[in-house]
Amino acid sequence: MADTITTRSKDYSQWYIDLVRSAKLADYSDVRGCMVIRPNGYAIWEKMQAALDRMFKETGHVNAYFPLFIPESYITREAEHIEGFAPECAVVTHGGGEELAEKLYVRPTSETIIWASYKKWIQSYRDLPILINQWANVVRWEMRTRLFLRTSEFLWQEGHTAHATREEASEEVLRMISIYKKFAEEYMAMPVIMGRKTDSEKFAGADETYCIEALMQDGKALQAGTSHHLGQNFAKAFDCQFQTSEGRLDYVWATSWGVSTRLIGALIMAHSDDRGLVLPPKLASRQVVIIPILRGDKAAVIEQAEAIACSLKKHGIPAFVDSSEQNSPGWKFAEYELQGIPLRIELGPRDIAEKKCIAARRDTLEKTELALDDTLPFEVSEILNTIQQNLYDRALLFRTEHTVEVSDYEEFKRAVENGFVIAHWDGTAETEAKIKEETRATIRVLPEEEDYIATYAMHEPGNCIYSGKPAARKVVFAKAY
Template structure:
């Protein structure tokens, strides 16, 4: 798969990473000025090393002394704060409230739901000692909070008048994974988990469906990352759920990344924790549940969707710092003039919107490179010449385009430009997704191509056996059954049995 990808100002290109995987690049070539990105592996040379380099050089995160854990640095945490702020608003606008449940969960709680314990037991960290003594009952560090939350809901729910409960929490969780990757899969990670309780199956279903669409909207509007929303296969669903909905994104190397999930838990947890309510007709019934979450993995998704060989590219809506001024001077007089004008221009601006990089110890070129690697959406160069002409040079991170703008009314033009950048990032990513999603009929064709990345729309009979075979033979999985997949009769790509709609299959992170 090496379909051309149009970009804004430079030519389309696509290349291989030397292991046969196509690197699908929707961003820009390095601009004039030679090799900019010191110490960043090119995507074409080694995509996964590129990702690590970008995360570290962009100061998003750093490795911690404990294997599999990471420190989220201010640049990365700033993105997370923006994700939180915007998502949190969307949750509250849909009627949810925040609460906080404890991190330590009695081990016995985890065991109450059979499928749940089976799914999570292997990856739980367990506290056995505390206060210098062996604990009577070990405490599990939450891998997710369903059990502790439902143990509490039991106390809070008596009547249909107590329902629905629409609680979200922002928290850390711990899952002992075999292999970790910065942001994408770490031992401890930050996330939000919504846990709702409803009187009926239909209400819980409506909630589950609604929240996956909140995620889709958020991913597309804020992360500028197009996603495919759909339903997971039974094999891929959450441990303890009736079914799981998800959003799936495509990274620049064509691999799929699950970016958010929403589970319809049915009455499984209500039964496990004996949570019943009395309805209007005086019947005692088990409560229906949903849970849904996104994590700091979104930051990894963001990076792998937009960043380039020069470093991070952060969408304006989530950038901790949207605009940076790099003043240029040759002597103290010029320094005074240039800084004076910069401060004058920005006098009534929101201080969180911009920064004037007046550090003395670095030359402008150094600063350009630094802010570039950190993914700041807009850099403004302001020097003596600009001051004379009452203008500034504005450079956008996504295309490297330099635009001269008058000092007068600058903020208005910048806001417009930030919107353009946001839209452009989405459009480039959307085009990549569209052009690298293709119908596939024959298994031979699939096997021959799937290694190169991209999404494949295939017919699947729905049998577990075919799904297992696909995974076994191609190291790819059925990512989801898209909500918008049209009814279409066909035959299963693997076994030839009838199928009524296509599913998305791909190699995934």
């Protein structure tokens, strides 16, 4: 119940863990650093997966599956890639009771094993593009873990595409990061900033990395999705060449892109409160709970509740009735608020007599009387749409109120404790590293969205917040998960 949840103001980190466990989203595993995703949590992932999978397929992508185990010789072919991932890798040295002739890496990401296949599949420009996505699990040996946000094993999707030209690959990178932005904002009701990572923060083995960054309620940023332009790096590592339409040989151009179950963590921290989980209706597998107040003619109240649920389902609204008698209505109200059910309908004998019911919103806790007639499904649908939009508007307002522009380093150090900070940067890795060392803040993104660039005059030249040297543009700093 909600009284087992630490308040956000007292201890935000403990609030998050308490909520995840109390709402039965996930739990710790006996395997170090791993988690058990419980049905309530997995239902959210299924909704996310279904929406994203549809969006991917609408843009011409198809699903495939590649091996979990990757030969060491593959991993080491791309030098920057192995340097970035080696410390996080789990390695299999024995199988079938014998030492393996070659070590196998448990998939930290799949670029190398996939490009070994692409080399076999691609001979001509006619074989391109390849637009493949994979839904899978990966393992990265994390030292400090937190449910959903950072675990040694997690679920994700990873797209891997092959193209004939740099321009086609660039278009793919931007197309997919735009899809992630659309998903985050339209389904998760979570505003994000889309843009490019600095060279220090980009994916190991990429020429460029694009990302979406969201702001959580504690003022920290969370990277919610990435899309990488891999250039010809992996094609060269695996000698993947193709005959162009002009008859010459060239290396294939590549991208990769992905989001993971950390999106569930982002969803929790973007919207939830001290009562428990708050879910956007589009990602709630159960959008409406109907709670009959069992007094008087209990059978008649339950019958009416079931009729409401049936009517809502016919209109595409997932609804269910909790007519159990072992817990009081008040207990049920608190429990379903904890679980984040977007809308609760209360129905008692008096309500039925007056041909109405009470609808309680999870986002605002406001209650409204609704008529028990043919208009009910449409009224409920409208409320759910309003909840979805309100969650986005509320999160956007929070981000706006916690985004500040500074020109003084002392002011910067204070501001970065509370959200996004916009400031000039001289473009050097040295300055970037010094700021991170002194404040633990990093450059989250170099925005690419025209409206964001215009709002904060991101391309306006000035002087670096740290070094005082000339800076061509502003960037977005924050502490991050």
